[in-house]
Amino acid sequence: MNARTFWQSFKRRVLGACLLGLSAWTAAAENECPPEPKPLSPEMLSAAQRQARDRGFLWRVSKDGHSSYLYGTLHVGREAWLAAGPALEQALKSTNTLALELDPLDPDVAVQMGQALAKTPKRKLEEGARARLGRQLQVQCMPVESADQVPAELLLAGLSLNLARRDGLDGQFGSEMFLAMMARARGMKVVSLETVELQLRALLAADDAEARQILIDGLNELESGHARESLLDLVSMWETGDVRRLNTYEQWCECVVTPMEKLQMQRLLDERNPAMARQIDxxxxxxxxxxxxxxxxxxxxPRGLPAVLARMGYEIERLP
Known part of the structure; x- marks a missing residue:
């Protein structure tokens, strides 16, 4: 499996930047492969619509006499979540442009990502860590040979997503996918706030030493069971719209502990938010x-998008 093929498979489970905010979590001691999700169908969407309710985090941001909206997404989901609740539905009706980190339905994004990954330098990894990675790939029914062909950072994310499927979560049911489908069905403009190059710069290690440490940290999380617990906490926080826990995430997740984890959080969130805020503005x-x-x-x-836009002069209103 080469990098381009891996990305095409990976994209079906991850929505562009579904890696953001999700650390790796433990591999279950099971030999069975993670269950395949049901294919999307009109019946599935209709069933979700009948039980639609608001999840996630929604803000109205107003300036210069009109309003836009911020919505905090979850990059994985359940089939029952494939519908907008009343508040998000109203936000969709009140807007004409959907802005995503990367548009998961834009075919150019997949092509560009495959091309970029094909040019990614191969990192020198320690044999012990490579063996641990191989065991995790085997448990999660991913090709062991991909360890020689795909950046370890993305393999860790792929392992995380496969493990999430054991808890009934899947990338094709994530917020971005159903929003991209809904927006197109309504004739809304759909844009990407970032480029493939920018996302990969944030996601991938800068050198061999960073790649080795990212792999070790990720494997420790996968093997300890802690990261799965963190993910399920994150899912619960999102499903209930618990903004207090969102704003204190780094204090309770225990996933921003090592120097490399702190650097990754800075790259993935803090360094990207100002540019996204400027695009939205x-x-x-x-x-x-x-x-x-x-x-x-x-x-x-205080470094999140609502706070950044507030400093740019926007009136910020948290919606239920």
Missing amino acids: AMHRSGSRVLAAVGSLHMSG
């Missing part, structure tokens, strides 16, 4: 009514 000032839907951890605390 530019569209809003041009007259667009924007629903910006990005990973929920981008909304967290």
Whole structure:
């Protein structure tokens, strides 16, 4: 499996930047492969619509006489979540542009990602860590040979997603996918706030030493069971819209402990939020009514998008 093929498979489970805010979690001591999700169907969408309710985090942001919206997403989900609750539905009706980190339905994104990954340098990894990675790939029914062909950072994310499927969560049911489908069905403009190059710069190690440490940290999380617990806590926080826990995420998740984890959090969130805020602001000032839907951890605390836009002069209103 080469990098391009891996990305095409990986993209079906991850929505562009579904890695953001999710650390790796433990591999279960099971020999069975994670269950395959049911294919999307009209019946599935209709069933979700009948029980639709609000989940996640929603804000109205107002400036210059009109409003846009911020929505904190979850990059994995359950089939019952494939519908907008009343507040999110109203935000969709009130806007004309959906802005995502990367549009999961844009075919150019998949092509660009495959091309970029094919050019990614191969990192020198320690044999012990490579053997541990191989065992995790085997447990989660991923090709062991992919350890020689795909960056370890992405393999850790793929392992995490496969493990999430054991808890009934899947990338095709994540927020971005159903929002991208709904927006297109309504004739809304769909844009990406970032580029493939920018995302990979945030996701991938800068050198061999970083790659080795990211792999070791990720494997420790996978093997200890802690990361699965963190993910399920994150899912619960998102499902209930618990903004207090969102704003204190780094204090309780125990996933920003090592120097490398702190550097990764800075790259994945803090360094990207100002640029995304400027993109949202530019569209809003041009007259667009924007629903910006990005990973929920981008909304967290004083460096989150609501706080950044507030400092840019926006009135921020948290919606139920």
